[in-house]
Amino acid sequence: MTRTDSSARIDSQPQLPPDNRGPAPGSRIQRTFERFRRSWGTAEWIQAAALLTMLLLLTVLIILPLISIFKQAFLTVDGSYAGLAYFQTYLESPALLQSLQNTVFVSFMTTIIAVPLAFLLAYVLTRTDIRGKSLYKAAALLPLFAPTMMHGIGLTYLFGHQGLISTGFFGWLPFELRIPLYGPVGIIISEVIYTFPQAFLILTAALSISDYRLYEAAETLGANKLKKLFTVTLPSVKYALMSAIIVCATLSFTDFGAPKVVGGQFNVLATDIFKQVVGQQNMALGAVVSIVLTLPAVLAFVIDRIVTRRQQAYVTSRSTPYAVRPHRMRNGVAHTYAGLIALAMLTLLAAVVTASLVKVWPYQMTFSWDNYKFTDSAAGGFAPFWNSLRMAAITAVIGTFITFLFAYLIEHIRILPLVRQAGYFLSIMPLALPGLVIGLAYIFFFNDPGNPLNVIYGTMSILVLANIAHFYSVPFMTATTSLKMMDKEFENVSLSMNVSWLRSFMRITLPLSLPAIMEMAIYFFINAMVTVSAVIFLYGADLKLASVAIVSMDDAGDTAQAAAMSVLIICTNLIVRLLYEAYSARIRHKTVAWRER
Amino acid sequence: MNPEGLTIRDVRKTFGAFQALSDIQIDIPKGKFTCLLGPSGCGKTTLLRIISGLERPDSGTVLLGGRDITPLPAAKRNFGIVFQSYALFPNMTVSANIAYGLKGKIPRRDVEAKLDEMLRLMDLEAIRDRYPSQISGGQQQRVALARAVALSPEVLLLDEPLSALDAKVRVKLREELCLLQQRLGITTVMVTHDQEEALTMADRIIVMDHGQVVQIGTPQEVYDRPNTPFVADFIGAINFFPVQEKNNPLYAMRPEHIIIAPDGAEDAMDDGFRSFRAVVQHIEFRGAFYRISLLPIDENGSAAVTAVTVDVSAQVAQQYRLERDTVMTLQLPADRLLQYPPKAVGAYAEARP
Ligand SMILES: Nc1ncnc2c1ncn2[C@@H]1O[C@H](COP(=O)(O)OP(=O)(O)O)[C@@H](O)[C@H]1O
Numbered sequence: 001m002t003r004t005d006s007s008a009r010i011d012s013q014p015q016l017p018p019d020n021r022g023p024a025p026g027s028r029i030q031r032t033f034e035r036f037r038r039s040w041g042t043a044e045w046i047q048a049a050a051l052l053t054m055l056l057l058l059t060v061l062i063i064l065p066l067i068s069i070f071k072q073a074f075l076t077v078d079g080s081y082a083g084l085a086y087f088q089t090y091l092e093s094p095a096l097l098q099s100l101q102n103t104v105f106v107s108f109m110t111t112i113i114a115v116p117l118a119f120l121l122a123y124v125l126t127r128t129d130i131r132g133k134s135l136y137k138a139a140a141l142l143p144l145f146a147p148t149m150m151h152g153i154g155l156t157y158l159f160g161h162q163g164l165i166s167t168g169f170f171g172w173l174p175f176e177l178r179i180p181l182y183g184p185v186g187i188i189i190s191e192v193i194y195t196f197p198q199a200f201l202i203l204t205a206a207l208s209i210s211d212y213r214l215y216e217a218a219e220t221l222g223a224n225k226l227k228k229l230f231t232v233t234l235p236s237v238k239y240a241l242m243s244a245i246i247v248c249a250t251l252s253f254t255d256f257g258a259p260k261v262v263g264g265q266f267n268v269l270a271t272d273i274f275k276q277v278v279g280q281q282n283m284a285l286g287a288v289v290s291i292v293l294t295l296p297a298v299l300a301f302v303i304d305r306i307v308t309r310r311q312q313a314y315v316t317s318r319s320t321p322y323a324v325r326p327h328r329m330r331n332g333v334a335h336t337y338a339g340l341i342a343l344a345m346l347t348l349l350a351a352v353v354t355a356s357l358v359k360v361w362p363y364q365m366t367f368s369w370d371n372y373k374f375t376d377s378a379a380g381g382f383a384p385f386w387n388s389l390r391m392a393a394i395t396a397v398i399g400t401f402i403t404f405l406f407a408y409l410i411e412h413i414r415i416l417p418l419v420r421q422a423g424y425f426l427s428i429m430p431l432a433l434p435g436l437v438i439g440l441a442y443i444f445f446f447n448d449p450g451n452p453l454n455v456i457y458g459t460m461s462i463l464v465l466a467n468i469a470h471f472y473s474v475p476f477m478t479a480t481t482s483l484k485m486m487d488k489e490f491e492n493v494s495l496s497m498n499v500s501w502l503r504s505f506m507r508i509t510l511p512l513s514l515p516a517i518m519e520m521a522i523y524f525f526i527n528a529m530v531t532v533s534a535v536i537f538l539y540g541a542d543l544k545l546a547s548v549a550i551v552s553m554d555d556a557g558d559t560a561q562a563a564a565m566s567v568l569i570i571c572t573n574l575i576v577r578l579l580y581e582a583y584s585a586r587i588r589h590k591t592v593a594w595r596e597r
Numbered sequence: 598m599n600p601e602g603l604t605i606r607d608v609r610k611t612f613g614a615f616q617a618l619s620d621i622q623i624d625i626p627k628g629k630f631t632c633l634l635g636p637s638g639c640g641k642t643t644l645l646r647i648i649s650g651l652e653r654p655d656s657g658t659v660l661l662g663g664r665d666i667t668p669l670p671a672a673k674r675n676f677g678i679v680f681q682s683y684a685l686f687p688n689m690t691v692s693a694n695i696a697y698g699l700k701g702k703i704p705r706r707d708v709e710a711k712l713d714e715m716l717r718l719m720d721l722e723a724i725r726d727r728y729p730s731q732i733s734g735g736q737q738q739r740v741a742l743a744r745a746v747a748l749s750p751e752v753l754l755l756d757e758p759l760s761a762l763d764a765k766v767r768v769k770l771r772e773e774l775c776l777l778q779q780r781l782g783i784t785t786v787m788v789t790h791d792q793e794e795a796l797t798m799a800d801r802i803i804v805m806d807h808g809q810v811v812q813i814g815t816p817q818e819v820y821d822r823p824n825t826p827f828v829a830d831f832i833g834a835i836n837f838f839p840v841q842e843k844n845n846p847l848y849a850m851r852p853e854h855i856i857i858a859p860d861g862a863e864d865a866m867d868d869g870f871r872s873f874r875a876v877v878q879h880i881e882f883r884g885a886f887y888r889i890s891l892l893p894i895d896e897n898g899s900a901a902v903t904a905v906t907v908d909v910s911a912q913v914a915q916q917y918r919l920e921r922d923t924v925m926t927l928q929l930p931a932d933r934l935l936q937y938p939p940k941a942v943g944a945y946a947e948a949r950p
């Protein structure tokens with residue numbers, strides 16, 4: 001009797017039976033809904049609508065296209081279930097299996113070369129007090145600003161048949177230094193150059209938060225340098241090392257640009273997909289290879305998520321920063337190593353720039369702008385460059401807007417936790433998706449005549465959407481981190497979605513997030529400029545892009561023009577980055593005083 | 598010079614333009630428990646780090662048993678150190694942390710034996726396979742201590758080892774630490790800013806202020822005869838009796854030494870007491886005693902502004918029925934009266950915020 005009373009009071013729903021086995025599922029849903037209706041004001045309904053719209057958009061941008069890949073792989077042309085027939089075809093093709101083996105080999109070699117090299121540089125730049133660190137760092141990060149084809153092109157000018165180094169400086173030296181560039185060696189070197197800055201950034205971040213107290217504790221317990229390395233340094237960067245390994249392995253496993261330029265007869269999965277789809281119009285097999293390409297990436301992604309969480313738990317608030325003691329010999333070694341890396345990066349870039357600015361490498365080494373006129377048919381004039389620029393700018397603006405908005409919704413709204421979790425998961429998932437797979441998924445999905453969205457096929461819109469989907473995750477995490485750092489007090493204000501919310505958003509959240517927003521926009525811009533994998537399937541006939549032009553010019557043998565286009569891209573990116581640096585230096589000036597209260 | 602223990606001579610240390618330590622002269626006796634006591638930022642940790650070898654002095658020498666060890670790096674000194682925040686290796690179990698310094702120093706068979714001995718000694722056997730993040734602050738502290746003493750160091754250095762713990766655990770570990778030190782008979786230097794900790798634990802206290810040593814002595818000496826107003830104020834409670842005229846000495850007395858008597862009991866004992874009347878302002882119950890603050894009254898009956906603090910037992914408080922606005926007579930016994938030259942007074946007044 002008493003129980004009935006109290007339950008009635010709590011639920012204020014007297015029509016429910018006083019049944020202690022609980023109400024039937026149907027009425028429970030009804031009850032939940034009732035509770036929402038009572039506790040949700042207009043603000044909550046708007047929030048819910050915003051969250052659901054977000055989820056819908058992410059589904060259209062990511063999930064539905066992926067499903068269409070699976071459809072291609074598992075359904076026959078007339079729509080009946082094909083089972084594993086296409087996978088069987090794949091497994092029965094020795095050439096395709098050879099590519100899989102090649103890809104694994106390239107990925108493995110790249111990782112075991114790039115990670116130690118990057119670790120050493122990160123170590124040298126965080127654990128010594130040498131001068132010129134920012135210059136060394138800038139040189140190491142140069143490859144981030146270039147399309148991966150450029151590394152391949154640079155290598156051909158250094159180590160190719162007419163390369164500067166392979167011919168012993170065009171015969172000036174008494175010996176030649178020939179390496180079998182076209183094939184695995186060229187691909188691996190290109191991939192090392194491509195993945196090096198990524199690993200370097202991850203390892204630098206980890207090494208610079210190591211805890212100096214542990215080194216002192218080890219020191220007082222009589223540990224020598226080697227023991228400290230194995231018991232303090234390496235354990236503290238263990239997870240970052242795993243993360244770097246995963247990133248290098250995944251990037252080199254899925255890259256398309258470098259194998260296209262220096263691969264020669266050495267096939268990898270990424271070039272296979274391209275050949276199956278563009279060359280032989282075999283969509284089903286292309287889809288199968290895409291799945292084979294994605295599976296390891298997804299696996300790596302899952303491992304990386306677990307590992308990253310562990311790494312964060314390792315750092316405590318009591319950690320003290322590493323104190324570098326002066327040491328001349330060590331600094332000498334450090335300068336030498338960092339200098340060699342910088343020299344390698346700059347030499348590569350210099351070779352490409354030089355090749356683009358001479359008449360005919362290596363026979364007529366006189367200055368000429370001819371390569372920048374892009375007159376040959378494969379080039380298609382200047383239009384591809386402008387298209388790329390336009391695409392990158394639109395991607396940066398719309399991508400940043402969407403990403404920041406979604407991160408904000410997921411971070412600041414308190415209702416519908418499941419929807420927010422789903423949104424979060426969809427937001428970091430693109431990290432695991434290779435560009436080629438996104439490109440292919442987008443053709444399958446948007447080129448389907450039954451899809452009302454197919455009007456955007458072949459337009460700028462699909463390119464922009466593919467780029468946003470492709471590069472969404474990193475800016476999303478930047479935004480989330482920035483929003484998390486913001487004072488919790490503002491959150492209460494933003495909970496009531498009304499005029500004062502809008503004002504607090506515009507006057508507090510947005511200005512405080514400006515550095516992060518700029519960082520996100522730059523990331524979108526630079527990556528949209530250099531990417532080739534996602535867009536190579538998607539560009540329309542009159543919408544050729546700079547990166548695609550590089551591939552086709554190189555294919556057609558116009559390597560010098562491909563070099564010129566690469567130089568245009570890297571210059572654009574560097575200018576954008578430098579403008580941003582100048583701007584952020586000014587912003588930092590203003591907000592640092594603000595943040596330090 | 599003490600040929601047996603640690604000797605520090607003329608040690609100076611600057612950080613940029615900031616003088617962290619100036620002209621430190623200390624003798625630390627062998628086998629004894631010495632406390633470096635001083636307010637936060639006075640240079641205690643810096644001095645301890647110089648003793649440990651983790652920091653180099655700008656000039657001066659550190660001698661151990663008469664041998665100059667100044668140029669020796671920390672790894673070669675065989676000193677055990679417990680850091681303020683323990684600095685346990687987060688990726689190693691309790692056992693691995695304790696055995697860290699042993700491995701490679703003594704035969705493998707002995708490592709196990711020594712480890713077991715340390716685990717038993719510090720009562721850590723139950724948690725030997727846990728990681729630092731899985732044990733309490735007090736346990737972490739004991740692991741850090743075990744790790745530091747496992748190598749049977751010549752000197753044990755402790756930097757505020759108890760400050761991160763809550764009050765209950767702190768008092769318990771104080772006792773354990775003293776017992777351990779006595780059992781091992783190891784020369785120990787502990788840094789603390791907590792005067793109670795220093796008074797209860799140390800055989801010898803070295804009081805520091807602004808990078809200088811201001812007093813060295815046993816806890817009783819430092820408490821009963823603080824040689825500057827700063828020390829008197831920093832250690833325990835103290836009343837200062839400012840005298841208006843310049844060039845007069847500053848008098849001071851601890852609250853428990855002031856005798857409280859009924860009003861008009863001026864000449865109760867005529868043996869050099871100074872006495873004056875005062876009105877009760879506030880009574881604070883402290884458990885075992887009451888802390889009373891009173892305002893002295895002059896001949897005209899008007900009260901002074903600075904209060905005098907007196908500690909009385911519960912019994913006395915009840916006997917006199919103390920309450921607010923009661924007028925009492927306070928007597929200052931001459932043998933307990935502290936007296937400082939006027940120069941020191943000026944210097945101290947300036948140094949106080
Ligand atoms: N590495 C350092 N660089 C600059 N200043 C320091 C450094 N270490 C300590 N100091 C300064 O020296 C003074 C004494 O510090 P410390 O010995 O840690 O004091 P305590 O341990 O007594 O609190 C402080 O003012 C501190 O800011």
Ligand SMILES: [Mg+2]
Binds near residue numbers: 642757
């Ligand atoms: Mg300290």
